Amino acid sequence: MQHESNQEFSTRVTPATATTPAIFETQPERTDLPLVVMPYVVPGMIAPFKQWFPMLQDVARLRMYEDYTLDPDEFMQRAADADAIMDISQHISNTMLEQLATHVKGIAFGGTGVASYIDIDRAHELGVRVCNTVHYGDHAVAEYAIAMMFELARRVGELDQQMRNNNWAGLDGMELYGKNLAIIGLGGIGKLVARMANGIGMHVYAWKSPTSKQDYAALNITPVEDMEQLVAQADVVSIHMPLLDSTRGIIPKQVIDAMRPGTLFINTARAQVIEPGALKARLLKGDIPAALDVYDQEPLPADSPLFNVPGLVLTPHVAWRSDGAYRELTKQVVEDIVSFYQGKPMNVMA
The missing domain is CATH 3.40.50.720 (NAD(P)-binding Rossmann-like Domain)
Structure with missing residues (x-):
């Protein structure tokens, strides 16, 4: 399906309810594009991320859940139809990774120490590309x-x-x-x-x-x-x-x-x-x-x-959390996804 690249970059917001977080989506009508899911996000990153999402125009749709609870079961449910994932601090076990690998082909991790959160060798075996972010913080x-x-x-x-x-x-x-x-x-x-x-x-x-x-x-x-x-x-x-x-x-x-x-x-x-x-x-x-x-x-x-x-x-692993770090980290995460779909190497760990 062809799509005009000069079309306005569309977004949609589903408001939060008593039991569900707000959901921010880009290009929701573009079902011809692969879906990238961010199951959780640090609140302070929401605005910086939205600044960079236009880079995804005609590349991928995005669904961002605007909460930060880091529950593995909830993470897996939200990622159930994803082609790629933006992972913000969720530890992904090998069991989770093996299940995700049935449909997820790329993971952009929001941090430097991805090896503490994902088994890079196992991801490589499963054919899942893992990217991190460098020198952002x-x-x-x-x-x-x-x-x-x-x-x-x-x-x-x-x-x-x-x-x-x-x-x-x-x-x-x-x-x-x-x-x-x-x-x-x-x-x-x-x-x-x-x-x-x-x-x-x-x-x-x-x-x-x-x-x-x-x-x-x-x-x-x-x-x-x-x-x-x-x-x-x-x-x-x-x-x-x-x-x-x-x-x-x-x-x-x-x-x-x-x-x-x-x-x-x-x-x-x-x-x-x-x-x-x-x-x-x-x-x-x-x-x-x-x-x-x-x-x-x-x-x-x-x-x-x-x-x-x-x-x-x-302190709860927050040394990296600052306004300046958020700007650079969010940019790199989005760039990792764009590079993944364009077949270009960027911050590739596996």
Whole structure:
């Protein structure tokens, strides 16, 4: 069926009810086009996504459900007639993937760490193309890591609660100026954290750094080849390692144990880059203040012992969630879909 490409880009909105979310559709009359379904969306992404949807004109129809409940059964029901999916933070099990593969041929994932959410090898075996998004949130995550560093050092949240409880006692803090920061993983995010830490006046050390001496000098970073030695001399340790087959469990228990008591520990990367159980065991000792945005199991179970660790700051994997990151992420997700239907490679993982 031929269709005039200069026709107005049409949309349709089905209002929310007491039991169903609002549904936003593009080109709903174009039944000749494949259907792309976004079963869930982070509320803050709705407006940015709509900005980019005209790129789908004459390429694909879209159906976006405007809620964010991340229920696997609901996800599968909403994706039942999809040819492709835009996945915003839904963990897709192999059982789900195998069922989806009977009709879904492409998945555009709204994030960098897609390997934590989808079995890439299994998707490849099933003939499902998986795309991610890259470098969309480098500044957002770097700023969040620095914010966590300040929170651990100055305990602003705890002081706020003291004030609300009519307690003027206050708390002593740790000055970051002149302290040693150890960065594990010096990609786009790690480099930004290094620059910010330099601005604070910290001494920055890193493992897995750029290979040239010019890069080290430009970033004012001292490279340390031995990870255990790196953390042993640190006052603050921040993880910025992507999750790949080569990095899974790359930080062993002996490195976690090498941190001195009182070392501030921050992870806004992926929990799985640390040897299973190593960080939990150290945190339960209660001798290192830590801030975590990522976990082995997400959402973090309500009975997790981490909730009972004094001084531990926990946030629900939100370091990437900012206005700037939303703009770039949503654009890339839509571009991934367009490239998929045009037979072009973009951010292809499988």
